[in-house]
Amino acid sequence: MHIQDVLPETGIEDDIWKAFLVGGRFDAKVTAIAYSPLLLSGLVAAVFHGAYRRWLTFAIGYHAVVATLYVIGCICNFYYYTTYGSYIDLFVFGLWEDDSTAVLINIWEDYPVIRSSLVALGIGALAYQTSRWFLRSRLGRINPQAYWHWGVTSLAVVAIFLSTFVTARGTLDSHPLKRYHASVSQYKPLNTVTPNVFMALEWASSDYNEQRHFEPVSEAKLSAQMExxxxxxxxxxxxxENKYLQQNPPHVVVAMMEGMGMNILVEDNPPDNDLLGRLRPHFANGFLFRRFLAGTSGTIDSIVMTLFHSPVATISHSSAQTVALPSSSVLPYKQAGYEVAFLYGGNGMWRNLAGYLPTQGFDRIYDENDIIKAIPxxxxxxxxxxxxxxxxxQLANKILEEADKPTLLFIMTTTNHSPYEVPEIYEPGPTEISDRFAAMAEYEGEEARVLLxxxxxASDALGQFMTGIKQSSTLRDNTIVAVTGDHRVRNLSTHEPTEYGLTYAVPFLLHVPNLILENAPHTYDPMRIGSHRDIFPTLYHFSLSNQDYITLGGENLLSSDGVSNVGFNLKRSINEHGAFSNDKSGLFYPWQKENPLFNQPQPEEKRPFDAGWAEEYHRLMDYYLRSQILPPKSSDSP
Known part of the structure; x- marks a missing residue:
C-alpha cells in the first residue's frame, strides 16, 4: 500500500509540506540526541592530543553505526506501515509477548531480511568510508598546533552546546517536540510518515510501560458484581418509545470544558468578578446541576470514563487500543443513524485519540489542524x-449548520489550561481576587488574575456558541447542548473541609429545545446529584426513541421518577447526605443546611449510607472493562 493511493489528488499541498517540515524537526531531534555522546567525549578528548587521535577513529565507527541503525529503522518502519498501516507502536513488543520463534519465522518468510540487511550494511560502510575520507582531506583536517583565544573557544563550545540542546528539544516553546506534533493533517497517512522510527519506538516504549495488563474475569463474578x-x-x-424523537432526531452536542470546576465557579460574582461572560443567560435559563462530580481529576481519564466506562486512563494507547468496546456511549447514536464526531482544540494525536476513537464508533475526528484550515x-x-x-x-457551529443528518458532536476544549493565557482577540471583563481564592490558589497577583x-x-466562547444555536433558524429547535467540565481547577487547594464535596465538582448544564420538552416527560430539580456517568443516559432520553444503551448506573437526571442522587469521583463521592472519601479513611462531611453546595466543617463518624459503595462501583467498572477486552473465564479459578 502506497501513501499516495489513499490521499486526494488536490488540496493537501500544505499538509504535505507540513509533514516534511515537522518530520525534519523529528529527524533533527533524534540526530542531535544520537551524536550528543560523541560531542561530549570529543570535547574531553580534545584536551589531549593522543586521546583526540584515538577519538577520531572512534568517531568514524560511531558515525557508521548510527547510519546503519538509521537505515535499519527506516526499513522496519516502512514494512511495519505496509503491514499495519501505522508507524511502529507498542504492538512491536509482541515479539517478546507472543511466540517469539513463530514471529521470527514469519518475519523471515514475509520480509526481505537479507536484502534489507545488506542495504543497511552497505550504507553503513559508505558512511564509514566517506567520514574517513573527509577527516583525511583538507576540509576535515584540524591543525592541533593552531592557537584559538580562550574566549573564542569558550564561545564556540557554548554555541555548540546550546544549538545541540535546542535541536534535541525540537522547539523553543514551553513544551518540547512530542507525539501530538506528529498530527499535521486530517489524513492519517501523512501523520504516519511524519515521525521517524526512533521517535515511534520511544512512544511505543512509553505506551508499553504505561499500559494496563488486563486479566480475564468470569461471567459469574461480573454478574454478581452487577447485581x-x-x-x-x-x-x-x-x-x-417517543414518536416525536423518532420523526425528529435532534443534533446532540456534548461540550467538555477544560478546567470548568465548581471550585472556581463559586467565585462568580457579577459585576465585580464575572466568570461566565455570555454564558450567564444560559446558566440562568437551562437545566443546571451544581452538585455534580467529574469522574476523575484528569482530562483523558474523564473522557474515557464518560465515553467508555473505563477506569483505565491509558486505554486509548494500551494493549487494548484496537478492541472495539460494546459499552461505547456513542453506539446508541450510531445505531440510530447519527453521524458521530469528536472535536478537539488541540492535536488529535494526543493520547492516540485520532487512532482510538474511530475504533469506538466515531466517524470523524476534528482537531486544531481542521480548525485552522476552516478558520485560518x-x-x-x-x-x-x-x-x-x-x-x-466556530467550527462546531459550521459542522452542525452543514450537517445533512443527525449529528452527535463531542467537544473537548483546551484554552482554560495552565499556563493560562487570554487570547489577544478577547477583551476580558472585570475579575476580582477574593480572600477565599487568594488563600486557596497557588497563583497570586497577575498570574491569579490571568487564571480568572x-x-x-472559555465560558464566554461557549456562551456565544450556545447563543448562536438558539438564534439559528436551522438549529434552535433541534439541537441539544450538554456542558460539563473535565475536572476541577487543579491550582486550588483540595484540603478545605467545608468544600469536601465541592472540590471535585463540575457543573452539568443542559439545554433542550422546547419542542422536545413538550414531547418528553421531565422533572427538573436543581438539587439533584450526579456525575459524568449520568450525562449520556440523560441525553438518550431526550434524543433517542426505543433505543438500547449501556450504562454502569448512570441515570436520566430529568427523570420524573426521581434519581438515586449519587455522584462518583475516583477520589470522593457525594450523595444526598454529604460527601465522603473513597479511600479507607472513612471521612464523611454532611451538607450544610443553609448552603448545600458546602459541607459542615467537622466530619461525622456516623455514615447513613454504605461507605463501601464507591469501592464496589470501581470494581464493577474494572470487571466490565476486562470482560469486553478479554474472553471471560469459565470459572473464578486462576
Missing part, C-alpha cells in the same frame, strides 16, 4: 495546548 451495584445482571437499559485566523492565536476555544466553537480571565474567556 450488587446495579441491582440487575446486565448493564443494558432502554429509552421509552486561528493559527495566529494558537497557544500551548491548541487553538482558542472561540475558533473551536482565561476561565472567563
Amino acid at each position: 450488587k451495584v446495579l441491582g440487575q445482571p446486565t448493564p443494558v437499559y432502554q429509552t421509552p 485566523e486561528a493559527e495566529e492565536y494558537s497557544g500551548t495546548w491548541g487553538v482558542p476555544d472561540g475558533f473551536l466553537f 480571565e482565561t476561565f472567563q474567556y
Whole structure:
C-alpha cells in the first residue's frame, strides 16, 4: 500500500509540506540526541592530543553505526506501515509477548531480511568510508598546533552546546517536540510518515510501560458484581418509545470544558468578578446541576470514563487500543443513524485519540489542524495546548449548520489550561481576587488574575456558541447542548473541609429545545446529584426513541421518577447526605443546611449510607472493562 493511493489528488499541498517540515524537526531531534555522546567525549578528548587521535577513529565507527541503525529503522518502519498501516507502536513488543520463534519465522518468510540487511550494511560502510575520507582531506583536517583565544573557544563550545540542546528539544516553546506534533493533517497517512522510527519506538516504549495488563474475569463474578451495584445482571437499559424523537432526531452536542470546576465557579460574582461572560443567560435559563462530580481529576481519564466506562486512563494507547468496546456511549447514536464526531482544540494525536476513537464508533475526528484550515485566523492565536476555544466553537457551529443528518458532536476544549493565557482577540471583563481564592490558589497577583480571565474567556466562547444555536433558524429547535467540565481547577487547594464535596465538582448544564420538552416527560430539580456517568443516559432520553444503551448506573437526571442522587469521583463521592472519601479513611462531611453546595466543617463518624459503595462501583467498572477486552473465564479459578 502506497501513501499516495489513499490521499486526494488536490488540496493537501500544505499538509504535505507540513509533514516534511515537522518530520525534519523529528529527524533533527533524534540526530542531535544520537551524536550528543560523541560531542561530549570529543570535547574531553580534545584536551589531549593522543586521546583526540584515538577519538577520531572512534568517531568514524560511531558515525557508521548510527547510519546503519538509521537505515535499519527506516526499513522496519516502512514494512511495519505496509503491514499495519501505522508507524511502529507498542504492538512491536509482541515479539517478546507472543511466540517469539513463530514471529521470527514469519518475519523471515514475509520480509526481505537479507536484502534489507545488506542495504543497511552497505550504507553503513559508505558512511564509514566517506567520514574517513573527509577527516583525511583538507576540509576535515584540524591543525592541533593552531592557537584559538580562550574566549573564542569558550564561545564556540557554548554555541555548540546550546544549538545541540535546542535541536534535541525540537522547539523553543514551553513544551518540547512530542507525539501530538506528529498530527499535521486530517489524513492519517501523512501523520504516519511524519515521525521517524526512533521517535515511534520511544512512544511505543512509553505506551508499553504505561499500559494496563488486563486479566480475564468470569461471567459469574461480573454478574454478581452487577447485581450488587446495579441491582440487575446486565448493564443494558432502554429509552421509552417517543414518536416525536423518532420523526425528529435532534443534533446532540456534548461540550467538555477544560478546567470548568465548581471550585472556581463559586467565585462568580457579577459585576465585580464575572466568570461566565455570555454564558450567564444560559446558566440562568437551562437545566443546571451544581452538585455534580467529574469522574476523575484528569482530562483523558474523564473522557474515557464518560465515553467508555473505563477506569483505565491509558486505554486509548494500551494493549487494548484496537478492541472495539460494546459499552461505547456513542453506539446508541450510531445505531440510530447519527453521524458521530469528536472535536478537539488541540492535536488529535494526543493520547492516540485520532487512532482510538474511530475504533469506538466515531466517524470523524476534528482537531486544531481542521480548525485552522476552516478558520485560518486561528493559527495566529494558537497557544500551548491548541487553538482558542472561540475558533473551536466556530467550527462546531459550521459542522452542525452543514450537517445533512443527525449529528452527535463531542467537544473537548483546551484554552482554560495552565499556563493560562487570554487570547489577544478577547477583551476580558472585570475579575476580582477574593480572600477565599487568594488563600486557596497557588497563583497570586497577575498570574491569579490571568487564571480568572482565561476561565472567563472559555465560558464566554461557549456562551456565544450556545447563543448562536438558539438564534439559528436551522438549529434552535433541534439541537441539544450538554456542558460539563473535565475536572476541577487543579491550582486550588483540595484540603478545605467545608468544600469536601465541592472540590471535585463540575457543573452539568443542559439545554433542550422546547419542542422536545413538550414531547418528553421531565422533572427538573436543581438539587439533584450526579456525575459524568449520568450525562449520556440523560441525553438518550431526550434524543433517542426505543433505543438500547449501556450504562454502569448512570441515570436520566430529568427523570420524573426521581434519581438515586449519587455522584462518583475516583477520589470522593457525594450523595444526598454529604460527601465522603473513597479511600479507607472513612471521612464523611454532611451538607450544610443553609448552603448545600458546602459541607459542615467537622466530619461525622456516623455514615447513613454504605461507605463501601464507591469501592464496589470501581470494581464493577474494572470487571466490565476486562470482560469486553478479554474472553471471560469459565470459572473464578486462576
